[in-house]
Amino acid sequence: MNRTARAFWLNSPGRGEIREVDLPECGADEVLVRTLFSGVSRGTETLVFRGGVPESQYAAMRAPFQEGEFPGPVKYGYLNVGVVEEGPAALVGRTVFCLYPHQTRYVVPAAAVTVIPESVPASRAVLAGTVETAVNALWDAAPLVGDRIAVVGGGMVGCSVAALLARFPGVRVQLVDADPGRAKVAEALGVGFAAPADALGDCDLVVHASATEQGLARSLELLTAEGTVLELSWYGDRQVSLPLGEAFHSRRLVIRSSQVGTVSPARRSSRTYADRLALALDLLADPALDALVTGESAFEELPDVLPRLASGEIPALCHRVRYSDPT
Numbered sequence: 001m002n003r004t005a006r007a008f009w010l011n012s013p014g015r016g017e018i019r020e021v022d023l024p025e026c027g028a029d030e031v032l033v034r035t036l037f038s039g040v041s042r043g044t045e046t047l048v049f050r051g052g053v054p055e056s057q058y059a060a061m062r063a064p065f066q067e068g069e070f071p072g073p074v075k076y077g078y079l080n081v082g083v084v085e086e087g088p089a090a091l092v093g094r095t096v097f098c099l100y101p102h103q104t105r106y107v108v109p110a111a112a113v114t115v116i117p118e119s120v121p122a123s124r125a126v127l128a129g130t131v132e133t134a135v136n137a138l139w140d141a142a143p144l145v146g147d148r149i150a151v152v153g154g155g156m157v158g159c160s161v162a163a164l165l166a167r168f169p170g171v172r173v174q175l176v177d178a179d180p181g182r183a184k185v186a187e188a189l190g191v192g193f194a195a196p197a198d199a200l201g202d203c204d205l206v207v208h209a210s211a212t213e214q215g216l217a218r219s220l221e222l223l224t225a226e227g228t229v230l231e232l233s234w235y236g237d238r239q240v241s242l243p244l245g246e247a248f249h250s251r252r253l254v255i256r257s258s259q260v261g262t263v264s265p266a267r268r269s270s271r272t273y274a275d276r277l278a279l280a281l282d283l284l285a286d287p288a289l290d291a292l293v294t295g296e297s298a299f300e301e302l303p304d305v306l307p308r309l310a311s312g313e314i315p316a317l318c319h320r321v322r323y324s325d326p327t
Contacts, residue, residue: 007103008302012072013051014310016303024107031087031110036095038102038299039079039126040319041156043211044234046310048076064099065108077101079318081116081125091115097128097281102302104323114277119285126320127160127292132280133232134160139271140258141205141230146170148203152196152219153210154182156317157232159189159292161207164283166190174200176218177210185317188291209233213240220253228254296320 003023010016026032040046044061047053051071053061058070068074080100084091087110096113100106116125134157143149143165151162154177165173166189174192175182176199186193194200196218204227206219211233219229220243242255283289294317297305302321308314 005103005105006299007075007101008077008299008306009068009075010049010072014049014307016049016306018300018303021103023105026086026107029088029110030107031084031091031096031113032105032107033080033082033096033098033100033113034085034105035080035082035100035103035299035323036122037081037126037323038077038100038321039129039293040077040102040306040309040316040321041079041130042309042316042319043155043157045077046306047234048074049306049310063101064112065101065106067101075101075103079126079129080106081122081128082106082323084113095122095125097125097277099129102299102321104299114274114281116281117285120281123320124284124287124290124293125281127284127289127318128277128280130156130160130292130318131164131283131289132277133157134164135276135280135283137161137207137230137232137258138164140256141207141228143168143171143205147205148172148200148224149205149207150174150176150199150203150219150222151191151207151209152176152199152215152222153208153212153233154179154185155209155211156292158207158209159185159317160289161209161232162186162191163189163286163289163292165207172200176222179315181315185291185294189288203227205230207232211235213242216240217243220248220255223251223253225251226253228256231255231257292317293320294318296322299323 053070063078078099080098095116098113151158162175175186183193202224203222206229208219209232
């Protein structure tokens with residue numbers, strides 16, 4: 001077998017290329033994976049592409065199989081679906097998800113891949129990393145039956161959270177976004193939609209995922225007394241101002257962060273990251289989640305596509321990358 005592959009590298013902020021890389025031999029506890037699809041998360045990956053990761057967060061923002069360093073050259077990404085070509089007999093031929101960058105083939109420890117259930121198409125499984133983030137957010141938020149909930153920010157994470165909340169009995173869920181085009185996504189996910197000015201108030205819980213100062217301020221306005229904003233946004237190197245005067249204290253409002261990289265403390269004793277990812281993949285059996293994939297291009301097009309995703313020229317939630325080259 002050809003022991004070379006091709007990978008997308010960010011050379012410097014705003015400029016990427018596809019490079020040929022050499023593959024190591026597959027060890028006894030390793031797998032060789034041929035990529036079928038990868039996904040570009042327009043939030044985090046375009047932040048990396050623009051060079052917006054603050055130096056203080058270089059270590060925290062490292063992807064599991066990242067090569068190079070911020071701001072570049074760096075090989076970055078974490079939504080990869082492929083077929084195991086070499087490795088333990090139980091895995092050969094299986095379709096798997098891995099937190100690996102955009103690369104045609106790669107070798108990783110067998111423990112780093114998760115088998116995708118037969119009920120989940122490989123093309124949808126690129127969403128696993130983001131749905132896993134949504135699972136952890138809801139473990140943090142702990143919504144209750146009958147809660148009135150708004151999700152402010154209809155990006156990939158916000159829509160994933162809204163999709164999972166749509167399964168909760170008796171809740172009122174509304175996706176709030178300034179882009180009226182997100183109304184069709186909300187409809188496909190089975191939740192309501194509103195522009196920020198028209199959103200329903202008296203919320204017990206608001207999940208904020210717009211990564212904007214205005215969105216966070218509006219989230220606080222939508223709360224009922226003693227309500228909670230769960231903050232999922234990551235602002236990179238930007239400073240954010242909050243309206244903590246007026247009725248913030250008298251209404252006993254709460255702002256709580258959710259940590260993407262670790263399991264919620266409430267679940268830490270009994271759940272692992274592998275548990276969380278396996279649950280996310282099971283949830284992806286729902287075809288409604290196809291609405292989160294809003295574009296697709298070939299792997300070879302990434303150097304031209306990523307600048308357009310970063311600039312907003314290509315509007316996207318998850319942009320799927322397809323691989324057809326046998327190398």
